[in-house]
Amino acid sequence: xxxxxxxxxxxxxxxxxxxxxxxxxxxxxxxxxGLVQGSTIRAKHFGRDFAASLKNxxxxxxxxYTELLQESRAEATSRMVAQAQDLGANAVINVxxxxxxxxxxxxxxxxxxxxxxxx
Amino acid sequence: xxxxxxxxxxxxxxxxVIGRVVGSRIERNHYKSIVERESRFRSQxxxxxxxxxxxxxxxxxxxxxGSVVISVDHFKRFLSGFRMFFGGELxxxxxxxxxxxxxxxxxxxxxxxxAHAYINTRLETSTISSTSGNEGxxxxxxxxxxxxxxxxxxx
Numbered sequence: 001x002x003x004x005x006x007x008x009x010x011x012x013x014x015x016x017x018x019x020x021x022x023x024x025x026x027x028x029x030x031x032x033x034g035l036v037q038g039s040t041i042r043a044k045h046f047g048r049d050f051a052a053s054l055k056n057x058x059x060x061x062x063x064x065y066t067e068l069l070q071e072s073r074a075e076a077t078s079r080m081v082a083q084a085q086d087l088g089a090n091a092v093i094n095v096x097x098x099x100x101x102x103x104x105x106x107x108x109x110x111x112x113x114x115x116x117x118x119x
Numbered sequence: 120x121x122x123x124x125x126x127x128x129x130x131x132x133x134x135x136v137i138g139r140v141v142g143s144r145i146e147r148n149h150y151k152s153i154v155e156r157e158s159r160f161r162s163q164x165x166x167x168x169x170x171x172x173x174x175x176x177x178x179x180x181x182x183x184x185g186s187v188v189i190s191v192d193h194f195k196r197f198l199s200g201f202r203m204f205f206g207g208e209l210x211x212x213x214x215x216x217x218x219x220x221x222x223x224x225x226x227x228x229x230x231x232x233x234a235h236a237y238i239n240t241r242l243e244t245s246t247i248s249s250t251s252g253n254e255g256x257x258x259x260x261x262x263x264x265x266x267x268x269x270x271x272x273x274x
Contacts, residue, residue, distance in 0.1 A: 059192030
């Protein structure tokens with residue numbers, strides 16, 4: 001699976017256009033619905049944390065964490081997409097991602113954007 | 120008593136030596152793979168602007184993301200301990216962040232490998248906190264995301 005490859009698929013399986021610019025290139029915006037957002041808070045589990053602490057000795061990529069954060073980002077994105085679909089939108093523009101740590105070992109991932117209808 | 124002393128000094132030193140040897144090999148191999156993959160994507164640039172400057176009509180646009188979590192080895196963490204005492208640039212951490220950023224951009228491109236350009240590319244860095252206190256120092260996540268654009272005909 002490509003990282004973030006499932007990001008454009010919503011809960012109902014319909015394809016929704018996502019961009020992080022002010023428009024969908026080549027399409028005209030018909031209607032604005034305003035801000036939509038999706039977030040998730042995830043904690044690391046013990047097994048991954050232990051494997052990561054061993055990997056910490058030699059440095060390099062911590063694949064367990066990379067996957068964990070990719071999963072949570074896909075989850076946050078699909079929640080945002082579900083919200084947009086409820087409004088009747090077929091695209092979300094100006095998508096932004098932020099990460100913040102809530103507590104030791106837990107972080108929140110937020111995806112937000114503007115829901116619109118394009119031709 | 121002396122075996123205790125040996126363990127309490129020997130173990131950190133062993134970890135530092137392992138970190139130095141294995142860590143620098145991992146870094147070398149990683150840079151080799153980064154350079155190789157970057158040359159493959161040379162004709163599909165990641166731009167930080169919202170326009171690519173290409174006049175033709177756009178066939179499709181979609182969000183592309185790529186992320187990586189990377190950490191420093193024990194040797195570099197040990198070196199940075201000294202550096203933090205005297206101040207100045209933490210050179211050993213610069214290569215870590217550089218690798219992570221370039222890897223994230225490459226993964227973004229690889230998630231949609233047939234796009235002609237990636238516009239409005241943004242890079243976000245966040246530190247990953249660990250449950251075990253200081254161990255978390257030097258673990259970062261880099262996220263690269265942008266809009267992958269396909270033109271009707273190749274630029």
